[in-house]
Amino acid sequence: MADILVVLEQRDGVLKRVSHEVLAAGRVLADASGGQVHALAIGGPDLSGDGLGAFGADRVVVVGDDAVKLYQPELYSATVTDQVQSGEYSAVILSATAMGRDLGPRVAAKLDCPLAADVTELSSDDGIVVKRPAYSGKAIYTLRVTSSPVVIAVRPNAVAPIDGSQAGIVDTGQVASAVRAARAVTKAIKQPERHAVDVTEAAIVVSGGRGLKEPEHFSLIEDLAGAVGAAVGASRAVVDAGWRPHSEQVGQTGKTVSPNLYFAVGISGAVQHLAGMRTAKVIVAINKDPDAPIFKVADYGIVGDLFEIVPRLADEIRKIKEN
Template sequence: MAGDILVVAEHSDGAVKRPSLEALTCAAGLAGSLGGSVTALVAGPGAADAASACGAHGAAKVLTLDVDVADTNAWAAAVAGVATEASPALVLFSHTARGKDLAPRVAGKLDRPLASDCTELSVDGGAVVARRPVYAGKALVNVSASGTLLATLRPNAVPATENAAAGETSAADVKAPEKGLGAVLAEIVAAASEKIELTEAAVVVSGGRGLKEAANFNLVEDLAAALGGAVGASRAVVDAGWRPHTEQVGQTGKTVSPNLYIAIAISGAIQHLAGMRTSNYIVAINKDPEAPIFKVADYGIVGDAFEVVPRLTEAVKAAAAAG
């Protein structure tokens, strides 16, 4: 139906990923304005177990797709099949690694426009309006379409809240998937440690070249651990081999949008800002009062990171201990 929304919900053995809960929450709000309802599409092992969380976050229906999620092309064909039948206002994905792989394929199959990495979705005049950053985050554009729009939602752009809906589960009639038309995911290698995924973290603490050498990143790690956050890095640091590329924040790294982003000894080059400027609160620690990072910071500390950061970490630990 014209006001309905399909949300492709990712899960791990039935546990719905937080970015998907955010997408469902966002969709529930939009569907309310459009007079439609939200249907969650889940696939892969444990899909049926994902239904209750999808329902709790606003899905009136949960369709399970009997498809091999390692074959993104087959998964995309199944999603496109459901979308063709449903003719929704919006097909919403999370801007995660899987979502970024899946959404353009579905858009291609449906021959419909895709607005990727959206930071906000709203309804105006009965149409979904997707807001997304362009020019490395220097400007924002609003995208809308007559007919079905596809969008990916940036993690942390919308808080996940419970919004109970029926969550009725049924199996989608999946058409025979196309074979041999694309790469197949062979294996997901779990990270060596229990690190928080950078793009999904509510707190990110990043370090830059001003930390002088790799060993000094313990300052960043300690503060991130005290705050229960993830560690990020500037490209200068990654290029120097101090940190892995998986931690790079910016135009050629990851885009993060946490509630709190702390930039330590990072100058704030435009390419770095492109990956973090939509964070809710930005705290910059830099000894140069003219550093460009202060232009986007909500709070700035002009000082030597080697003095400021250990004191900040101690203060965070003391506050946590005091409850």
């Protein structure tokens, strides 16, 4: 009975929400095969694996060591590979975050096994079948896994965390000893002075485009984002013009987002932008051009001058929140 290994992710000793998502994905495969979900949490000495049973883990292995407080590609990939080889696993599941997108391929290469990246749906019936976007969401691949094990990177926000009832036994593991001396070493994480929620992790995103006319006018977007509790996103046009950093770009050469609510403000809706946000649950478009393609994918639209609409919207939302 093969088990499923789920690799969790932490920042500053706190497990990220995606860790609960990958546990849910692991549960889907384990329940179909009758195996167990084993979670591997790698981080600093104070990292805790308590309470993960409720999210679907049968067993949790915590590797807490100062050497792996930050994501260290070589130490993490060797530790995950050691864990896979110490048991009988049919799949390794991680989240398609900056960490998972780097770690997944390394583990797959070490294990000489397939990698299904950026998976949005997975099931197990007669073998594991996954769906993943192609051409940045303009099409969808359905893929059958034909060898075991397989590494699966699940896109953030694609699988909802579960409320499980596993007991969740917590064990302690060790950093793979063979490679204590890594070559490439992560020295530090640099964060912008004003720490912002990343567009890929936010439940609400407010994005601005060329309709804002001037980079300074992005203060309107920031104000609305502040009022509604959202991350700020940007179209390719304004990133290429140097108004906003690339880390905020939503679209085919930027980030793919699946928030609960997406505001597209002054964004016409080029295909490359739609590719990055079409899986948002609810899309709101504000644009002066009633024929803008963005209205074709928006659930709700307001036609008109964003310079009048956006401040009013921010004010009204603030009023509601105050009450």
